[in-house]
Amino acid sequence: MWVDINVHLELMSASTESVNQATNASSVNFIATGTHPDQWRWLVGRTRHLAFGLHPQYAAVSSDWFSLLEQYLGSHPGSAMGEVGLDFRPHMPAREIQQRVFENQLALAKELDRPVIIHAVKSHTEVISTLKRVGLNRFVIHAFLGSEDIAVAYLTLGGYLSAGGLMTRTPRPRALDVFRNMPTHRLLLETDAPDLPMTEMVESSPEHLPMIGRSLAADLGISVPALEQLSYSNACVLFDHDFSQ
Numbered sequence: 464m465w466v467d468i469n470v471h472l473e474l475m476s477a478s479t480e481s482v483n484q485a486t487n488a489s490s491v492n493f494i495a496t497g498t499h500p501d502q503w504r505w506l507v508g509r510t511r512h513l514a515f516g517l518h519p520q521y522a523a524v525s526s527d528w529f530s531l532l533e534q535y536l537g538s539h540p541g542s543a544m545g546e547v548g549l550d551f552r553p554h555m556p557a558r559e560i561q562q563r564v565f566e567n568q569l570a571l572a573k574e575l576d577r578p579v580i581i582h583a584v585k586s587h588t589e590v591i592s593t594l595k596r597v598g599l600n601r602f603v604i605h606a607f608l609g610s611e612d613i614a615v616a617y618l619t620l621g622g623y624l625s626a627g628g629l630m631t632r633t634p635r636p637r638a639l640d641v642f643r644n645m646p647t648h649r650l651l652l653e654t655d656a657p658d659l660p661m662t663e664m665v666e667s668s669p670e671h672l673p674m675i676g677r678s679l680a681a682d683l684g685i686s687v688p689a690l691e692q693l694s695y696s697n698a699c700v701l702f703d704h705d706f707s708q
């Protein structure tokens with residue numbers, strides 16, 4: 464069984480029913496990651512494994528999202544937090560706002576002892592210092608593309624790194640070396656569907672995870688069943704969750 468740790472079900476063009484059918488047929492379980500209050504509401508009741516968080520792109524929303532987030536996490540005891548993080552590309556909200564929103568959410572995750580799916584773009588230094596300040600060690604950096612040094616910093620803090628469809632592209636991404644060298648018990652897999660499609664695909668979908676797995680297994684020099692088993696057991700450990708249920 465494969466586990467896709469980051470799927471944006473509400474953004475996919477396919478219906479939830481067809482995604483659920485396709486993932487069942489290909490032995491993929493997935494975490495549906497809601498990144499905005501409207502998405503949290505939409506996701507509940509549609510699929511089994513959920514994460515709730517305010518994505519940095521929505522960091523400037525004015526609603527009382529934080530108490531709503533507390534409610535969603537509280538009423539779904541097996542849920543994770545995500546995607547939350549920092550994204551310092553120019554079109555994103557101001558850094559100070561993102562920083563406050565990120566840190567408040569990490570503090571809540573720590574208080575509730577929930578694993579966190581983190582989005583870090585052009586912000587690894589600040590994400591690492593925020594994790595240290597909050598003292599949070601249950602987290603995964605989704606779609607990791609950073610350097611060996613940055614990977615070591617996250618791994619030292621207790622974090623996991625997630626590989627996705629970008630690892631299948633040509634030219635071969637440099638982050639493949641990070642995944643080759645890291646401890647396999649900290650490796651997770653994702654599609655980030657519908658984003659980050661594999662080469663020659665328009666949209667990704669969680670049932671593509673075994674294809675990503677086959678490509679990555681070849682690059683890592685391990686067997687496909689071994690990577691499938693890792694994707695399952697590592698996800699069960701970080702998320703403290705039995706994905707076969």
Ligand SMILES: [Zn+2]
Nearest residue numbers: 546582583605
């Ligand atoms: Zn992201």
